[in-house]
Amino acid sequence: MVVAVKMVRIGRRRGRADSQVASSPLEFALAPALDDGRWQVPDRFNFTRDVVEVLGKDPKRRAMTFLGRDGVIEPRMFAQFAEGGARWAALLRERGVRPEDRVIVQVSMTPDWLEIMLGCLKIGAVAVPCSPELPAEALEVRATIASASLIVAARASEAEIGRTAISAEVHYLDEGRRRRASDAPTDEPTEDTTAQDVAFVLSTSGTASAVSRGGKAMRITAKSPGTM
Numbered sequence: 001m002v003v004a005v006k007m008v009r010i011g012r013r014r015g016r017a018d019s020q021v022a023s024s025p026l027e028f029a030l031a032p033a034l035d036d037g038r039w040q041v042p043d044r045f046n047f048t049r050d051v052v053e054v055l056g057k058d059p060k061r062r063a064m065t066f067l068g069r070d071g072v073i074e075p076r077m078f079a080q081f082a083e084g085g086a087r088w089a090a091l092l093r094e095r096g097v098r099p100e101d102r103v104i105v106q107v108s109m110t111p112d113w114l115e116i117m118l119g120c121l122k123i124g125a126v127a128v129p130c131s132p133e134l135p136a137e138a139l140e141v142r143a144t145i146a147s148a149s150l151i152v153a154a155r156a157s158e159a160e161i162g163r164t165a166i167s168a169e170v171h172y173l174d175e176g177r178r179r180r181a182s183d184a185p186t187d188e189p190t191e192d193t194t195a196q197d198v199a200f201v202l203s204t205s206g207t208a209s210a211v212s213r214g215g216k217a218m219r220i221t222a223k224s225p226g227t228m
Contacts, residue, residue, distance in 0.1 A: 041195045042195055043194060043195060044192050044193065044194060044195070045193065045194075045195050046121060046122065046124075046190050046191065046192065046193050047118075047121050047199075048082070048085050048089075048118045048119075048121045048122040048190065049122065049190040052078055052081055052082050052085065052118060053082045053085075055078040055082075056077070056078040056079040056080075056081065056082035056083075057079075058078070058079070059077060059079045060077065061077060061078050061079070062075055062076070062077055062078075063076050063077055063078040063080075063081050064076050064111070064114075066110065066111055068110075074111070076111050080111075081111075081114060081115060081118060082118075084111070084114075084115030084118070084119075085115050085118030085119045085121075085122055086119070086122065086187070086188040087115075087119070087188075088115050088116050088118065088119025088120075088122075089118075089119040089120075089122040089123045089188045089190075090188045091119070091171075092119055092120065092123055092125060092150070093123055093188075095150055095169065095171060096149070096150075096169075097120075097123065097125050097149060097150055098123075098124075098125070099123065099124030099125065099191050099193070099197075100124065100125070100126060100197070100198070101125050101126065101149040101150070102125070102126045102128050102146040102147055102148045102149060102201060103120050103125050103126065103127055103128065103148065103149065103150045103151075103152060104128045104130055104139075104142065104143055104146065104148045104150070104151040104152065104153070104168070105117060105120070105127050105128065105129050105130065105152050106130045106131070106132055106134065106139070106151060106152065106153035106154065106157050106161075107132060107152065107153065107154050107173055108131075108132050108154065112173060113129075116152055117129070121193075121199060122188065122190050122191065123190075123191050124191030124193045124197065126146075126198050126199065126200065126201055127199070127200050127201075128142060128146045128148060128200070128201045128202075128203075129200065129202065130142055130203075132153070132154045132156055132157050133157075134157070134160065135160060136160045136161070136163035136164045139157075139160060139161065139164055139166070140164040140165060140166055142203055143164070143166045143168060144166075145201075145203070146201050148166070148168045149168055149169075150168055150169050150170075150171060151166070151168050151169070151170045151171070152171050152172075152173065153170060153171075153172055153173065154172070154173050155172050155173065155174055158172065
């Protein structure tokens with residue numbers, strides 16, 4: 001797997017070439033990881049805390065513009081993602097999710113998906129992204145390989161989930177959305193993850209068929225620091 005890393009140049013003070021200052025919140029967040037233009041992985045790193053929440057201190061800083069299937073254009077700020085990630089972190093902890101636990105995220109790539117992923121990272125849980133259209137057999141294989149302790153899914157996946165023998169608890173997205181709408185913003189603590197902790201478990205499209213034929217499934221993990 002090839003990973004492309006975009007280098008960020010830290011701004012320099014005029015007249016002092018040997019001193020470096022961060023000229024934006026993003027550079028400030030990345031500054032500890034940069035040394036002489038080379039990427040240095042910090043001992044401790046949590047993407048939700050060290051990047052998203054830092055950028056979220058500016059309430060007007062836009063993170064994305066989401067175009068929904070209904071044609072509605074929705075701008076989202078880093079502050080909103082930081083708040084949503086904290087609320088999901090609280091909800092996941094209440095569901096018994098602990099650091100290093102695997103959480104299947106069977107949600108389409110929407111702002112909700114991003115907030116769930118940020119919530120997982122914030123508490124040190126390992127996210128296992130899966131398509132909402134995943135058939136029961138493939139979902140069961142992924143849950144077994146990952147030893148998932150919780151599934152967060154869109155309601156559209158309910159029928160296929162019901163056809164599996166997965167013992168993990170299921171939390172549906174609409175339940176979480178109603179809960180988050182009624183909650184006040186939370187100052188949820190962050191797990192101080194190490195740079196070597198697993199952040200994601202990703203499966204190739206042929207994982208289910210390989211396992212069903214007795215073959216070896218490929219497991220791909222991405223470690224912190226990550227990118228959103």
